Amino acid sequence: MIILNIVWVVVGTALLLWGADRFTDGACGIARKWHVSELVIGLTIVAFGTSLPEFVVSLFSSLRGSADMSIGNIIGSNIFNTLVIVGASCLMMKMVADNGVLLRDVPFCILVSAILVGLGLMGQIYRWGALILCFLFLIFLAYNMYLVKSQKETLSSTTEEMSGWRLLFLIIIGICTLVGGGQLLVNSAAELARAFGVSESVIGLTILAGGTSLPELATSVMAARKGSQGVALGNVIGSNVFNISFVLGVCNLIRPMQIQDISFVDWGVMLGSCLLLWLFAFTGGRITKTEGSILLLCYAAYLSFLLLH
Numbered sequence: 001m002i003i004l005n006i007v008w009v010v011v012g013t014a015l016l017l018w019g020a021d022r023f024t025d026g027a028c029g030i031a032r033k034w035h036v037s038e039l040v041i042g043l044t045i046v047a048f049g050t051s052l053p054e055f056v057v058s059l060f061s062s063l064r065g066s067a068d069m070s071i072g073n074i075i076g077s078n079i080f081n082t083l084v085i086v087g088a089s090c091l092m093m094k095m096v097a098d099n100g101v102l103l104r105d106v107p108f109c110i111l112v113s114a115i116l117v118g119l120g121l122m123g124q125i126y127r128w129g130a131l132i133l134c135f136l137f138l139i140f141l142a143y144n145m146y147l148v149k150s151q152k153e154t155l156s157s158t159t160e161e162m163s164g165w166r167l168l169f170l171i172i173i174g175i176c177t178l179v180g181g182g183q184l185l186v187n188s189a190a191e192l193a194r195a196f197g198v199s200e201s202v203i204g205l206t207i208l209a210g211g212t213s214l215p216e217l218a219t220s221v222m223a224a225r226k227g228s229q230g231v232a233l234g235n236v237i238g239s240n241v242f243n244i245s246f247v248l249g250v251c252n253l254i255r256p257m258q259i260q261d262i263s264f265v266d267w268g269v270m271l272g273s274c275l276l277l278w279l280f281a282f283t284g285g286r287i288t289k290t291e292g293s294i295l296l297l298c299y300a301a302y303l304s305f306l307l308l309h
Contacts (some may be wrong), residue, residue, distance in 0.1 A: 002195060004029045008188035015181025020107040020218030023049060023174025024226070029167040047055055051242040053212040055184030061204070067257035071120070072204025072304065073212060075262065075270050078113070078240045080213040081204075082273040088217065089224040090292025091230045097281035105237045106278045109111035112136050113274050114228065117267045120259055125252045133249030140241050181225050182283040191212045201261035205306060240274070269302050 027049075054077050061070035088097060097106075115136070119129040189207045198207075216239050223232040251257070276298070280291040 002192065005188040005191050008184055009192070009250075011210060012032065012181045012183075012185030012188060012211075013031045015177050016185065016214045017218045017222075019174045019181055020178030020215055021174075021222050022170045023178060023217055025221045026167045026170030026174055028223070028226075030164075030171070033164060033167070038073075048238075048246075049072045049178065049215075049238050051247060052175065052179050053186065053215060054239075054243050055177065055247045055250070056183060057186055057208055057246050059211050059254070061163070062251045062255050062257060067206040067259060068147060068201040068261040069208065071125075071248070071249060071257060071259055071262055072201045072266070073208040075266050076205035076209025077213045077216075077243055079270050079273055079299065079302065080209050081216055081240055081243075082277050083295045083302070085213065085217045085220045085236050086287065087299070089220045089236075089251075089293040090287050090289055090295070092224040093227070093274055094289065095224070095233050095281075095287040095292075096284055097287065098175035101233060101237070102278070102281055102285070105234070106274065106281060108140060108272045109237050109240050110271070112241055113271045116244050116248065116269055120237070120262065120267060124256060124258050125248065126256055127253055130249050130252035130256070134244045134253065136244070137245035141243060144238075155248060163271075182212055182215055185214065199261065202306060205266060205305065226258065265302075265305065 053303065054073060058070040058073050061067075061073065085093065110189050112133070113130065119125050119132075122129075171209075177236055186208055191202050193207045216235055220232040220235050273295075276295070278285070280287045280295075
């Protein structure tokens, strides 16, 4: 049984990487056809598609009463997104952050993270708190839809022109493969973790968080490798906002979560990682390879803390 789960982990990872590649091609192609900023596409379509695994896992965890696993999945995913995905993408190439990222997107991500910390420290996310999160999601979505209509720009095409239907097919098949591969990976990894007696909160913060964040990792790294910095950075910021405002908002509307095993360190690292990303982005308007390495080291330190405690 353990060997079979290891095989499924490998298969799930392969599906994630393949799906992320197809999805990135489709999303970037749509952006060029519509003359829409790739950053906006990353903040909306790509972010929503790659956040589907977190939504499915957190919803199922919440419905069966595993609140710590559900909350831990989102906290761990956002930490993984900010520290590992941005860090790994920066090793591929320097990530340029424009004024929109510095003054609008990252601050909004910090805001929703801070509100979640405030709600979480109460010990339970009540339905009124879930409504606040959902309202923030609607604001985020509406504003980005406004950007889609108003911030048209001419983008240079780096791939051959594809028909709209073919691009749409790439996006759909990419999302399906991402979700299927993510679920396969997470279920298999969770079974392996339980076989070694790991607690639900640690499973959520590590195995589930890493597994459900692999679509974001694959998508951002693939996008960075292809030179689509807007998709790579926008995907991380958008996914973090989606995870908190949409995923936790909807899950807590369905069933309010009682939080027991999430520590101050977990909340602090989630919020602090966003602040660190913002600080790095302000230094010259870009995130360098050195700063990306620091982000990766911060995640390694946090992971070591979890395993030791």
